[in-house]
Amino acid sequence: MNKTFKIYAAIFIIIMVILALLEVNKKEVTDWRKNFDPNEKSPFGLFVFNEEVNHLFKNNLKKINQTPYDFYGQNKKNLHNILIIEKEIDTESWKKILSEVSKGSDAMLIVSQVPQKVSDTIGYYDSQVSFSDESVLKLTDKKYRNDFIRLDKFPSGRSFTYIKPEVEILGKTVEKSSSDHADFIKTKFGKGNIYVHCEPLFLTNYYLLQPGNIKYTQDVFSYLNDRETLWFIDNDAKVSRFFMRFILSKPALKYAWWVLLGGLVLFIFFNAKRKQRVVPIVEPLKNTSVDFVKSIGNLYLQEGDFHDMMAKKAQYFLNKVRMELLIDTQNLDSEFAKKLHLKTGKTMEMINEGIDLIKKAQDPYSSVMKEDLGKMNKILDEILK
Known part of the structure; x- marks a missing residue:
């Protein structure tokens, strides 16, 4: 060893x-995260509700493990109830839900937030948040006045604001330090009704296991008609594929x-x-292209053959126009100038001046100077910039 x-x-x-x-x-x-998972036994899971939900709905509830969009795309249902509990719903699924409600079905959304377009359709514009440590949920109907839930653990404090006049307020959140806020509303949509409760905590294990709290839950669901209820769970979406x-x-x-x-x-x-071996230092290959170009340029300047340099510059420019701009360079006339103007966006004055210098460079008998070469370089480079 x-x-x-x-x-x-x-x-x-x-x-x-x-x-x-x-x-x-x-x-x-203790895991106090608000997961709202039907199979989770932590305080803010829905295990207790999931176990009692069939009794609550008189064995007339069906759990759907599909999105509303997929389910309604494959099934045609008679009038029924739709239940959504703190679940993300895609836009197309919301459209399917609203379509079913407009035909006469009822939907109960127990969610802290819904998309802006849907909330506008339902009848309120926004929801506000309170930071109170404790609050009480109660219903506005007098026959339910003795049934309430006291939220003493991490209440979300959400409530509705900017409610439209045609929306009926069914429940409120009561706080010691502020006035009552609506948290449970009902609105007519087509032939059906939409119920929205923005405090889903009352369905969690922690609150349902406290004595007397189940009565409030029963009262909330009593607003739904006694018929088949579809609870969209879509558990498979929460199962990790890792x-x-x-x-x-x-x-x-x-x-x-x-x-x-x-x-x-x-x-x-x-x-x-x-x-690990010692990494040898490898000198990078030297780029001699720039030095070569400088040497050639110096030779031309020493020779002083500005006419030849202008001719080569003109040849290079025309070749680039043919290859990149796809313009015929056989005739350097007004038509050529117009096409070059349209494709480069340069002024006609600049283009005509450049064409004149190109013609001068192509004329073997023309007299050119160093200044002409510099001017030509500047103009032709600007045109192709």
Whole structure:
């Protein structure tokens, strides 16, 4: 057994001992996240409601594991109730829901927020948030005045504002430090009705398990007609497709996985540090193209043959016009100038001046100067810029 293996074994044992001690001394932590998952037993899950919902709806409820868009695209239903509980709904599914309601079905949306277009259709423009630590949910109907729920754990504080006159207020949120706010409304839509409750916490495990709170829930759902109710859950959308989901879902396997990864990282780190070869310094290849161009340019300047340089510049310019702008350069007439003007956007004055210099460069008997070369370079480069 070599020294390196002993080091790795000691590190591994130390890590395992530390993890074991942490696991033994770990206290159970309550998950207070608002997940609204029908299968979740945490305080803000819907496990209790999911277990009692069939009794609540007199065994006339059907759970749908599809989006409303997919379900109604495949099924034609008679008049029924639609139930949505704190769930993201795509735009096309909202359209399907509103279409079913307009035919005479009823929809109950127990959601903290809905898209702006849908809320405008329902009859309110926005929802406001209060930061009170405690509030009470109650219904406005006098026969339900003794049925209420006290929210003492993380109330969202949401309520409706800018409610249209034709909307009926069925429930309110009562706070000590402020006036009552509407949290449960009803509006007519086509032949059906839409009910919206913006505080879904009253359906969670924490509140349903408290004595007397179930009565408020029964009162809320009593507004729906006694007929088939479709609860759109779409659980499959929440199931992780990650190939490691099973390992990461089990604490013991998750710890083992991270320890394995940590061991591999340490192994790679120590081996790479000891075995990596010295990286030789490789001088990058020198780009001699620029030096070559400078040398050729200096030769032309020393020779002083400005006419030849202008001719080559004109030849290069015309070739570029043919290849990139697809303009025939055989005749440098007004038609050529017009096409060049349209494709480059340069002024006709500049283009005509450039054409004159090109013709001068192509004339073997013309007399040119250094200034003509500089002027030509500047104008032709500007035209193709």
